[in-house]
Structures are given as C-alpha cells and as structure tokens.
Amino acid sequence: MEDWLNESGAAGLNDLELAEFPVTGRGVRTRRRFQQGERILTIPGDSLWTVEHADSDPLLGPVLRSVQPPLSVEDTLAVYLLFVRLREHGYEGPRSHVAAMPARYSSSIFFNEDELEVCAGTSLYTITKQLEERIEDDYRVLVMRVFTQHPDLLPLAKISIQDYKWALCTVWSRAMDFVLPNGKPLRVLAPFADMINHSPEVKQCHAYDPSSGNLSVLAGKDYEIGDQIYISYGSIPNNRLLRLYGFVIPENPNDSYDLVLSTHPMAPFYEQKQKLWASAGLDSASTIPLTLIDPLPKSVLRYLRIQRLDASDLAAIALQKLDTNEKISNSKEVEILQFLVESISALLDGFNTPFEKLQKQLAKGVYPLGGNAWAAAHVSLSEQRVLMLAKKRAENLLEAVESGSGNERSLLSPLARCVNCGKDSVPLMLCGRCKGVRYCGRACQVAHHKEHKVICQAMAKMR
Numbered sequence: 001m002e003d004w005l006n007e008s009g010a011a012g013l014n015d016l017e018l019a020e021f022p023v024t025g026r027g028v029r030t031r032r033r034f035q036q037g038e039r040i041l042t043i044p045g046d047s048l049w050t051v052e053h054a055d056s057d058p059l060l061g062p063v064l065r066s067v068q069p070p071l072s073v074e075d076t077l078a079v080y081l082l083f084v085r086l087r088e089h090g091y092e093g094p095r096s097h098v099a100a101m102p103a104r105y106s107s108s109i110f111f112n113e114d115e116l117e118v119c120a121g122t123s124l125y126t127i128t129k130q131l132e133e134r135i136e137d138d139y140r141v142l143v144m145r146v147f148t149q150h151p152d153l154l155p156l157a158k159i160s161i162q163d164y165k166w167a168l169c170t171v172w173s174r175a176m177d178f179v180l181p182n183g184k185p186l187r188v189l190a191p192f193a194d195m196i197n198h199s200p201e202v203k204q205c206h207a208y209d210p211s212s213g214n215l216s217v218l219a220g221k222d223y224e225i226g227d228q229i230y231i232s233y234g235s236i237p238n239n240r241l242l243r244l245y246g247f248v249i250p251e252n253p254n255d256s257y258d259l260v261l262s263t264h265p266m267a268p269f270y271e272q273k274q275k276l277w278a279s280a281g282l283d284s285a286s287t288i289p290l291t292l293i294d295p296l297p298k299s300v301l302r303y304l305r306i307q308r309l310d311a312s313d314l315a316a317i318a319l320q321k322l323d324t325n326e327k328i329s330n331s332k333e334v335e336i337l338q339f340l341v342e343s344i345s346a347l348l349d350g351f352n353t354p355f356e357k358l359q360k361q362l363a364k365g366v367y368p369l370g371g372n373a374w375a376a377a378h379v380s381l382s383e384q385r386v387l388m389l390a391k392k393r394a395e396n397l398l399e400a401v402e403s404g405s406g407n408e409r410s411l412l413s414p415l416a417r418c419v420n421c422g423k424d425s426v427p428l429m430l431c432g433r434c435k436g437v438r439y440c441g442r443a444c445q446v447a448h449h450k451e452h453k454v455i456c457q458a459m460a461k462m463r
C-alpha cells in the first residue's frame with residue numbers, strides 16, 4: 001500500500017510506520033519529531049475512495065449510474081469496497097488498501113445476544129436491534145437491484161450479508177466526513193490515513209483540500225520519535241463509538257443520552273403546538289441530547305411546557321402574554337418536573353443492570369477487559385450516568401419551584417450556585433480541578449465529592 005501511495009504522490013509516509021499499541025491496537029507511529037500544526041501526511045486525491053471515484057470507475061460506474069433511485073453514499077462506498085475486494089486483476093493499489101483493512105470488526109452489530117443484553121435499556125441496544133433489521137432490508141434491496149443484475153461484476157455467491165456488514169463497518173469506522181465550500185457533504189476513505197487512531201486529546205487535525213482534492217493530516221500536538229500519531233474522530237459519546245467504531249472510552253467526557261420526546265397527533269391543539277415547537281427549533285418528535293455538561297437542557301422543559309398548554313395558555317401566547325421559555329405557572333411547572341423525574345426513573349429502571357452493580361461487576365472483572373460485554377457495560381454506565389445527573393437536576397428544580405425559593409433560574413445555570421446545597425447568595429469557590437462547578441464551602445465540596453468525582457475527571461479531561 002505504501003509503495004502505491006508513494007508512487008501516486010503521497011507525502012510524509014517515510015516518516016511514519018504501522019505499529020501495534022496497547023488499547024488502540026494497530027496504529028501509526030512517527031519516526032521523527034513533529035511540532036503541533038506541522039503537516040504529517042498528505043494522501044493524493046486520486047488514491048481516495050469517494051462516491052465520485054466509484055461513479056467514474058470504468059466497470060463499476062455504469063452499474064452505479066444505472067441504479068435508480070441512486071444508492072446512498074454509504075451503500076455506494078460499501079459496494080465499491082466489495083467490488084474491489086472481488087477483483088482478481090487490476091486495481092492493485094486499492095486492493096492493497098483493502099488487504100490492509102481489518103477482516104472483522106467489533107461494532108455492536110456483531111454482538112451476540114448475551115453481549116448486547118449487558119447494555120439492555122440503552123439507546124445503543126435499541127438502535128443496534130433496529131440497525132440489524134435495516135441492514136437486512138438494505139442487503140435484500142442491493143441483491144435485487146444490483147447484485148443479481150450484474151453477476152459478472154458483483155456475484156451474489158461471493159457477497160453474503162456478512163460481507164455487506166464488513167463493508168458497512170469499514171465505511172463507518174474508517175471514512176472521514178467533510179463539508180465542501182459549496183455546503184455539500186463529502187465522505188472519504190483515505191488509505192494509510194485511515195490507520196490513525198482516535199484520541200480525545202487532539203482537536204480535528206485532518207483536512208480535505210477541495211482545490212487539490214488531497215487529504216492532509218497535521219500534528220494535533222507535539223510528537224516525539226516513537227509516539228503514536230492521533231487524529232480526532234469528533235466529540236463522540238460511547239454509544240455511538242461502540243456502534244460505529246467498535247470501541248469505548250471509559251468515562252468519556254462526551255457521553256450523552258438521546259432523550260426522545262414525542263406527542264400523539266390526536267393530542268389537543270396538536271397543530272398549534274406544532275407551530276410553537278417549530279418556532280422553538282423543536283419538532284413534535286424531538287430527540288434532545290442530554291450531556292454530562294448539560295444534563296437537562298432548557299429545550300426539554302420548553303418541549304414539555306408546549307406539550308401541556310391548554311386553550312387559555314394558547315390564547316395568552318397568541319397575545320404575547322406568555323412565553324414558553326419561562327414557566328407557564330408554578331403548578332404546571334411542578335407537573336412537568338414530576339413527570340420528568342418519573343420518566344427518567346422509568347428509563348433508569350429499564351437498564352439491565354443498575355449503575356452501582358455494574359460498576360462493581362466491572363471492578364471485579366466479571367466482563368473480560370476490552371471485550372464486547374465489557375464495552376457494552378461501559379455504554380450502559382455512560383448512559384445511566386447522564387440520566388442520573390438529569391434526574392438530580394429535575395429533582396432540584398422541582399424542589400425549588402415547590403418551595404417557591406425562586407432558585408430555578410440559577411439551578412439551570414449551575415455555575416451561579418453551590419452545586420451541593422444550592423446556595424447562591426454567598427461567595428462561591430470554583431472546583432479547582434474541573435472548574436465546572438462551585439461550592440459555598442469545604443463542607444459542601446466534601447459532601448459532594450462522591451457524586452462529582454467522575455464528572456470532575458471527565459470535565460477536567462475536556463479542558
């Protein structure tokens with residue numbers, strides 16, 4: 001692969017080598033020092049895998065162009081990979097790249113029932129089950145529309161659903177996404193650059209140059225000889241990391257839980273409410289990410305306030321006397337917050353193993369380190385952690401509204417109050433480590449330590 005790339009005009013390969021590393025597995029090692037921002041690697045445009053290249057391939061192009069409606073970007077690249085993998089002559093360069101790719105992946109779509117069961121209750125569990133069905137459907141469509149129509153180029157006997165899943169996982173875990181100056185998205189598979197592993201400690205340092213069509217990797221930090229080179233795959237929570245890339249980051253600072261809020265179209269005043277959701281940047285079926293940094297975004301409360309509006313509230317809104325950015329009334333806010341606390345409790349009850357038990361199991365080594373069940377357990381911890389924070393936030397808000405303390409606003413902006421007791425009228429000190437929360441004194445900091453420890457580490461890492 002490296003010879004092909006050098007001949008095609010790649011730059012930087014002589015300073016790099018493939019090597020095995022603990023945790024990340026195979027990756028790219030540097031043979032020289034790099035300073036942050038220096039160019040490490042350039043892969044020429046002609047060697048990249050893109051939809052454009054697939055469409056202009058002399059053999060595959062006519063096949064792809066004849067499929068109506070056209071295949072998705074993901075399927076086009078997957079079929080392109082399978083097509084090249086099946087060639088016995090020609091395509092030496094791309095074939096050397098395919099030969100260097102992993103033969104199997106550890107995305108959650110390859111988990112057996114027992115392994116997946118460890119994360120039952122998570123969004124990963126649901127999405128993986130749905131994905132399995134979608135992949136089967138998509139494979140059936142490809143068989144009908146492409147493979148059986150072109151048995152000479154894409155013989156069905158050599159493309160099983162397992163092969164299709166391999167190709168999909170190759171795209172998910174190795175392709176890079178960019179937005180071109182004209183706003184169009186571009187998905188690229190870059191030989192050798194796709195051997196670089198992810199680290200949350202570097203910012204995005206790979207770039208596509210639309211004028212040359214080349215892909216470059218810059219140093220995301222300073223490197224010494226022998227160091228592993230990293231890029232950033234993005235701020236990805238564990239549930240997505242495991243589904244798309246087949247790995248997790250314990251105590252991932254980017255963890256999130258996708259809260260799905262929906263309303264039945266037969267609900268009272270549905271159409272009027274739909275307009276209000278739209279003007280709030282929401283939808284009648286909204287998925288709102290709850291994160292470690294913002295476990296209860298204001299948009300969740302806003303959605304629920306709109307959902308519960310009655311005729312008189314709607315009339316007041318029409319006269320601009322009410323704003324769903326603020327609570328409608330104390331009693332309605334209490335109702336919403338009680339519902340939220342109950343709903344989050346129900347979500348937490350739906351997890352196969354509760355947070356503390358799972359933590360103990362992991363500490364005892366019940367799940368073999370780095371294995372599928374271990375990774376699934378971490379996704380469960382990640383999602384439960386975010387939900388527990390969201391529940392705590394909703395409970396604090398509920399208490400503030402019920403007691404009439406008027407503290408709700410400051411509870412939604414946590415930096416303005418003591419995160420343990422909620423006091424906001426005293427001098428507050430910042431947590432020295434994460435600088436993300438404040439305390440009114442040492443006693444509150446000590447009392448809050450157990451709950452705050454994990455988030456503190458995560459936020460400190462992000463900083």
Ligand SMILES: C[S@@+](CC[C@H](N)C(=O)[O-])C[C@H]1O[C@@H](n2cnc3c(N)ncnc32)[C@H](O)[C@@H]1O
Binds near residue numbers: 026
């Ligand atoms: C773009 S490839 C990187 C090269 C890959 N390690 C290989 O040997 O081909 C992405 C894959 O590398 C692995 N990987 C990347 N970053 C990782 C990390 N921080 N921890 C564990 N595995 C990682 C995962 O298997 C992921 O799907």
